[in-house]
Amino acid sequence: MTLKFVVMSDLHLLPEGELSLTLDTSARLERAVDEVIARYGDADFCVLAGDLADTGNPAAYERLKTIIARLPIPVHITLGNHDDRQTFLDSFGAQFAGETGKVDKVIDIKGYRIILLDSSEPGRVDGVLEANQIDWLIARLAEAQDRPVIVILHHNANALHIHADTIRILEPDAFIAALKTHPDIRQIIAGHVHLTSTAIWHGLPFTTLAGGHYSVSFDVDRPEVPLRRLEGPGQMAVVVGTPDRTTVLFDDFINGNSVIDTVHV
Numbered sequence: 456m457t458l459k460f461v462v463m464s465d466l467h468l469l470p471e472g473e474l475s476l477t478l479d480t481s482a483r484l485e486r487a488v489d490e491v492i493a494r495y496g497d498a499d500f501c502v503l504a505g506d507l508a509d510t511g512n513p514a515a516y517e518r519l520k521t522i523i524a525r526l527p528i529p530v531h532i533t534l535g536n537h538d539d540r541q542t543f544l545d546s547f548g549a550q551f552a553g554e555t556g557k558v559d560k561v562i563d564i565k566g567y568r569i570i571l572l573d574s575s576e577p578g579r580v581d582g583v584l585e586a587n588q589i590d591w592l593i594a595r596l597a598e599a600q601d602r603p604v605i606v607i608l609h610h611n612a613n614a615l616h617i618h619a620d621t622i623r624i625l626e627p628d629a630f631i632a633a634l635k636t637h638p639d640i641r642q643i644i645a646g647h648v649h650l651t652s653t654a655i656w657h658g659l660p661f662t663t664l665a666g667g668h669y670s671v672s673f674d675v676d677r678p679e680v681p682l683r684r685l686e687g688p689g690q691m692a693v694v695v696g697t698p699d700r701t702t703v704l705f706d707d708f709i710n711g712n713s714v715i716d717t718v719h720v
């Protein structure tokens with residue numbers, strides 16, 4: 456009984472005819488969907504980890520709905536800083552709002568609990584987990600003390616020694632303390648930074664994936680140096696879980712390392 460799921464993040468969809476920088480983000484998502492159909496049609500589900508729409512435009516959410524309808528597996532969704540929660544809920548339906556009021560969710564499958572947390576906060580680029588979300592997380596972890604847990608959210612909580620460290624979850628202490636109430640957190644997976652990374656922090660395993668939009672090139676511990684946006688890779692993560700092992704693989708469904716421009720966050 457092997458758990459397998461795909462994580463996509465940072466789709467940054469726009470209305471028809473609009474490009475993001477030089478990138479056609481809808482075409483990139485179409486390629487991601489083609490990749491899932493070709494290679495992961497037997498996966499248990501797909502998670503979209505936020506920044507679904509580049510500017511929260513209703514037409515972008517409708518476009519998303521149309522493109523992901525081709526996915527042969529269930530889709531679970533949470534939001535990022537580029538999203539507009541109300542516009543998303545108007546388009547996808549109020550049932551996507553969790554009991555916290557944000558787009559949080561629990562998935563119990565094949566001996567695992569997967570928890571999606573909505574770290575978006577209107578008007579902010581950095582990430583926020585509200586006190587009621589932390590309480591909800593602690594309660595959901597308490598129910599699953601006998602199972603491994605994977606947490607997925609848009610914003611990275613851990614600093615990565617890069618220019619974008621100013622826009623992560625800037626007050627992560629309550630989040631870390633909540634995670635520490637569980638004995639078997641297998642992964643905390645985020646998008647947001649458009650970069651692949653893994654880390655151990657407070658004894659917990661943190662991963663970020665590059666996602667579907669531009670990727671970035673960076674300078675370590677030189678916050679004054681802006682990031683360079685790259686055409687690729689366009690990347691999804693593939694998570695494989697057995698009782699004793701949780702593996703995160705990265706599938707670069709679009710390659711490319713041409714610099715588009717530099718970015719100061």
Ligand SMILES: [Fe+2]
Pocket residue numbers: 465467506535537647648649668
């Ligand atoms: Fe993003």
